[in-house]
Amino acid sequence: MKALAIDLGGSHATCALVEDRTILASRTVSTDGTAGLTPVLPLLAESLKALLAGAPGSNAAPAGLAFSFCGLVDCVRHRIAGTNAKYDDGPGLDLVAWCRATLNLPLKMDNDARMALLGEWYAGAARGYDDVIMITLGTGIGGAAMMQGRLLRGKHSQAGCLGGHMPVDFNGRTCTCGAVGCAEAEASTVALPGICRSHPGFASSALAAEASITFEKLFHHAGQGDQVAREICDRSLRVWGTALVALVHAYDPELIVVGGGIMKSADRILPFLQSYVDRHAWTPWGKVKVCNAELGNNAALLGAIPLLEGTADL
Ligand SMILES: [Zn+2]
Numbered sequence: 001m002k003a004l005a006i007d008l009g010g011s012h013a014t015c016a017l018v019e020d021r022t023i024l025a026s027r028t029v030s031t032d033g034t035a036g037l038t039p040v041l042p043l044l045a046e047s048l049k050a051l052l053a054g055a056p057g058s059n060a061a062p063a064g065l066a067f068s069f070c071g072l073v074d075c076v077r078h079r080i081a082g083t084n085a086k087y088d089d090g091p092g093l094d095l096v097a098w099c100r101a102t103l104n105l106p107l108k109m110d111n112d113a114r115m116a117l118l119g120e121w122y123a124g125a126a127r128g129y130d131d132v133i134m135i136t137l138g139t140g141i142g143g144a145a146m147m148q149g150r151l152l153r154g155k156h157s158q159a160g161c162l163g164g165h166m167p168v169d170f171n172g173r174t175c176t177c178g179a180v181g182c183a184e185a186e187a188s189t190v191a192l193p194g195i196c197r198s199h200p201g202f203a204s205s206a207l208a209a210e211a212s213i214t215f216e217k218l219f220h221h222a223g224q225g226d227q228v229a230r231e232i233c234d235r236s237l238r239v240w241g242t243a244l245v246a247l248v249h250a251y252d253p254e255l256i257v258v259g260g261g262i263m264k265s266a267d268r269i270l271p272f273l274q275s276y277v278d279r280h281a282w283t284p285w286g287k288v289k290v291c292n293a294e295l296g297n298n299a300a301l302l303g304a305i306p307l308l309e310g311t312a313d314l
Contacts, residue, residue, distance in 0.1 A: 036089035066304035068115035113142035118303030138260035187236035241276030259293030
């Protein structure tokens with residue numbers, strides 16, 4: 001089966017032509033500096049048409065367009081339900097009608113975390129598992145859950161996808177979502193510079209000399225023996241571990257797939273998370289496996305076929 005796919009993130013969109021578990025061709029559209037989604041739509045249409053014109057792979061016509069969006073999505077009406085200071089015109093747009101008028105294809109959409117899980121389940125690290133949580137550690141923290149082969153969506157399409165907003169510290173930092181002490185507020189790339197600067201020892205730490213602070217640099221300085229970096233590393237690992245245990249208790253998975261940019265330091269993170277979940281999750285049936293995502297930035301695109309086929313729908 002062939003399909004078109006769009007993965008729309010904060011700064012760019014990737015458009016792709018997909019056949020089963022293979023991305024045949026892709027093109028990237030920058031969305032930096034655009035006022036909303038409306039001016040991006042013609043660029044997306046142009047990209048998708050160019051992909052179709054190239055048409056590598058079999059002669060089959062694409063079955064539809066799978067749209068992965070970096071915000072809350074109404075998975076019944078296939079509309080954007082909520083945004084976070086980017087593409088704020090999204091909820092007012094009828095993308096199903098746009099796709100029909102522009103490409104004469106049906107459109108289905110879901111949020112990016114769920115699409116990434118669907119891709120990893122269909123073509124990556126979660127193949128062969130039907131009870132899976134995926135968590136993406138990056139700028140923010142995304143999450144999605146699959147139970148017994150069905151993607152968890154819930155009445156308002158929000159179930160399972162707010163894993164990064166699982167509170168882990170009620171004395172913690174106020175999160176952009178309105179809650180207190182969310183994992184995303186306590187250990188994500190967007191929160192990290194503020195967390196480091198508020199550490200009482202920051203001025204004497206090697207981190208103070210960094211123009212920008214990332215987890216890669218944090219793990220580097222921790223490895224060099226910097227005390228402040230070590231403390232923040234240790235705390236971040238425990239934040240993620242606590243969130244994973246909460247997700248295990250909520251969704252009863254057999255596998256946790258961890259992805260996202262922070263996993264450049266997977267060799268430091270995965271063994272800790274596996275050991276933390278082994279020690280602290282209550283799973284008398286056995287151990288939950290924690291593994292690295294395999295598909296990187298292609299995961300959401302490779303969720304296109306199961307999304308369009310409805311393979312993991314309730
Ligand atoms: Zn939050």
